[in-house]
Amino acid sequence: MSGTTELTLGDLGERGIQEKVFQPRYGLTEGFGDDSAFLAEVKSPAELVATTDSCPTPLVNLLGEPDLYHAGWLLATINLSDLAAAGAEPLGLVVNYTLPKATTVREFERLLEGVDACCRAHGTKVAGGDIRDGAAMQLTATAIGRCAPGSRLGRSGALAGDRLLLVGSPGYLWAAALLATGQATLPERDRDEVWHRACRPTAQLKAGRRLATTGLAHAAMDVSDGLFATVRTLCEANGLGAAITEDFELDAPVASVAEQSGLTPFALAQTWGDWGLVVVIRPGDVDQVKKTLREEGIAAQEIGELTTDGQLTSGPENEPWQGIAQERFSATSWHGGELSTLITEVLGDGRNPRVHGTGNAVYGS
Amino acid sequence: MSGTTELTLGDLGERGIQEKVFQPRYGLTEGFGDDSAFLAEVKSPAELVATTDSCPTPLVNLLGEPDLYHAGWLLATINLSDLAAAGAEPLGLVVNYTLPKATTVREFERLLEGVDACCRAHGTKVAGGDIRDGAAMQLTATAIGRCAPGSRLGRSGALAGDRLLLVGSPGYLWAAALLATGQATLPERDRDEVWHRACRPTAQLKAGRRLATTGLAHAAMDVSDGLFATVRTLCEANGLGAAITEDFELDAPVASVAEQSGLTPFALAQTWGDWGLVVVIRPGDVDQVKKTLREEGIAAQEIGELTTDGQLTSGPENEPWQGIAQERFSATSWHGGELSTLITEVLGDGRNPRVHGTGNAVYGS
Structure with a gap:
């Protein structure tokens, strides 16, 4: 490693990432570290929905602003947008990051910050996730939501004249x-x-x-x-x-x-x-x-x-x-x-x- | 395309995959094709959990049996196993496939068959998912489950002598x-x-x-x-x-x-x-x-x-x-x-x- 600011995920290793990055950020989330993330307690009847999408390289990154915050924000938006189409209230997001070992901790933290900020803006949160190393960055998330019984929207239900x-x-x-x-x-x-x-x-x-x-x-x-x-x-x-x-x-x-x-x-x-x-x-x-x-x-x-x-x-x-x-x-x-x-x-x-x-x-x- | 049996995902394109592969397999699933997948109707109070994991190349594939059915089975198992650790009942799986365009339709169907068979064996199902093309195969899934209130298991809760x-x-x-x-x-x-x-x-x-x-x-x-x-x-x-x-x-x-x-x-x-x-x-x-x-x-x-x-x-x-x-x-x-x-x-x-x-x-x- 070439200095604190250039610390990479490969320098930290999985346990180091857990301890230095995830623990400070998500350690107070209920169920942090468990095999399954805790989403929510549902107390009244609900229809549950889920959606999963990967995030392409954001166009704004291609246009010359490399900040991974944008990718994080977009990853959350893409998935929350599908919940919007169902008329659902989000219960939480689980995220799946594949990142090269050479990704710096700072870059990764910007990515997480973008996801977290977008979730906050929509009144929801990252409940859990997974990280692994790979040759190329791949960002995937799943959003889970609830609809009031009978209110869930889909693609069908339209009539001519609508x-x-x-x-x-x-x-x-x-x-x-x-x-x-x-x-x-x-x-x-x-x-x-x-x-x-x-x-x-x-x-x-x-x-x-x-x-x-x-x-x-x-x-x-x-x-x-x-x-x-x-x-x-x-x-x-x-x-x-x-x-x-x-x-x-x-x-x-x-x-x-x-x-x-x-x-x-x-x-x-x-x-x-x-x-x-x-x-x-x-x-x-x-x-x-x-x-x-x-x-x-x-x-x-x-x-x-x-x-x-x-x-x-x-x-x-x-x-x-x-x-x-x-x-x-x-x-x-x-x-x-x-x-x-x-x-x-x-x-x-x-x-x-x-x-x-x-x-x-x-x-x- | 070089013949029916060698038809690739690139030959079909996204709409073709939807029509020829997903529709026959999942078309009767409630909410098929909607932006968000329908998971379940929850009628009594529950604690909801979710877990997401990618699937590495199965060792059995490395040992010489290239059938993607094994990878599909493993992808479901990895995620359902995390629900098991929470003591949860699975509500459904959403899957996220990144596959090269050269993947044959037959290979892809074996992959789906493995996921579906594992879900069936555990009394659950694929509720929805996403597919995109990429240079290398990457298989990710998210499993969502419910626990009876107060019964959810995590990593903590142990005492010396246990x-x-x-x-x-x-x-x-x-x-x-x-x-x-x-x-x-x-x-x-x-x-x-x-x-x-x-x-x-x-x-x-x-x-x-x-x-x-x-x-x-x-x-x-x-x-x-x-x-x-x-x-x-x-x-x-x-x-x-x-x-x-x-x-x-x-x-x-x-x-x-x-x-x-x-x-x-x-x-x-x-x-x-x-x-x-x-x-x-x-x-x-x-x-x-x-x-x-x-x-x-x-x-x-x-x-x-x-x-x-x-x-x-x-x-x-x-x-x-x-x-x-x-x-x-x-x-x-x-x-x-x-x-x-x-x-x-x-x-x-x-x-x-x-x-x-x-x-x-x-x-x-």
Whole structure:
């Protein structure tokens, strides 16, 4: 080891990591060190749900800020976002870290800090986990939650005529990418705000729970692989189509980035990384839902309607929706992509105002 | 793609995997396809626990049987074994697969079959999961369970004078390794039996739950990294030492392998891979516990006593126990070892009747 600040996980070994890193951070957690982590005592009837997801290298890390805090925050967000789609209250997270021995203790602590901070922001905690050494970093977590009996949301439950609401403010992550690669500029304050939102996406737990327990939502899915993939999957699960608006509202700085980059708001709103939630609402409930969310300070916009024809269309002319979706095990799998290729594929070349792309990651309806 | 039998995951893509592999296997599972998996409806008060672990390459795969079924079985066992140590009833498993695109669909199906079969054998199921492509296979799972309120077992709760019981039959995995590497021979039937037990280790869920709900166990830990590591951790968690017997009972074929290999039963019983459970019992309850387990057909033996002196000793003379423990992030981390090195390090060179080794993975008390 070359000095205290450069201490690595390999220097500590598993027992050292346990003693020097986990014990100070999690030692007061009930059941710390036991073979199974203690999640919660459930005293009233509940439907339990669980979700597990790995975390890709955060785009903000690829854009030049190597702090593992972002990866930790994202790892928690990805998993909590799936609980949001179920309308669940989180009971805890268990985390599984594979890290190279050369990872410094400081880097690892930043990673843990990011996970912990995101959990705190959502009123939950890391209950336990596991660490092992491996050639490449791999971050996986599982989030466990509870739903009030009968309130659990899934992908099915939608009817033709139902409205789709997008909860959350889309476009921040890829606006940050466009700013970082010089395709747009903003005043420093706005730029900082976009960057901050890109680094700290929010799982829509509060909205999901509120709409589930009130019975206002009938199905939900988070936007993990792009809006097109989410809407397509919701439609497939219900045997329906969807007519999507192209009039998307973006927050002012994001709208400015879109305009400077030659992209429509619709194009930028279709990307991923902001962990919005698409919720299926009965037409008569739309105003009530908007009011409910507004009271909670949660952004939401109506983005379309479910149809019987099985097609995915967009805009006033109901043209076929040419959306983009990242897909794993494809030639353009996100996990293997280069930054420049990704930006081009996700957002086009900036001259075409319509999102399009090439390769396996792009689907027509 | 080079033919149906050689179809790979990369050929199918994520949506193809979902449709061709997951849907036929898990499509009837409640909540299949939702962002969060449905685990269970809990109707009466419960303490919820969760555990997450990755699966190393199974030793039986290194010994020459490449079937991924073994890895699937082991992945489930590792996680269910941690629930056993809590005395919990499993509610479900969520699994996280990272696999190379070149993995064949058939290989993947064997992997899933192994996980599913192990879950079925323990009365539980795969509730959901995630898959992504990566350069190397990595298998991670999370098991979630429930305990009756107040019955949850952890590592602490032991008193000096308490007895340690080892639940399960130790030594099968490394006996199989000794057989496979020609250091012992057995009649075919016994050899098959040893190999089968090595391939299908059993999480001691029934014993853990029974001893937890009856209040007979006061602490428990599974043998995931060797008996020495388990006893040492239990002692550290309780500020105690332990005096361990060297008179271990092995099942007859395992005992024969030990003898032929020049190993004492104690040496072979200290290894890992059989997913035994070390349980802390009050001295007055030992007979009752043995009777309870015998009635369930579960093997168990008393292996020692907890002491006040903080030392780990073995044998009638209470000599310092020179145990072996695998440790991650060490020079001899199990995940990076070569088979021949591993056998030598874990079991010695076969001429020395006492387990010893070299390098970071070996600890004295």
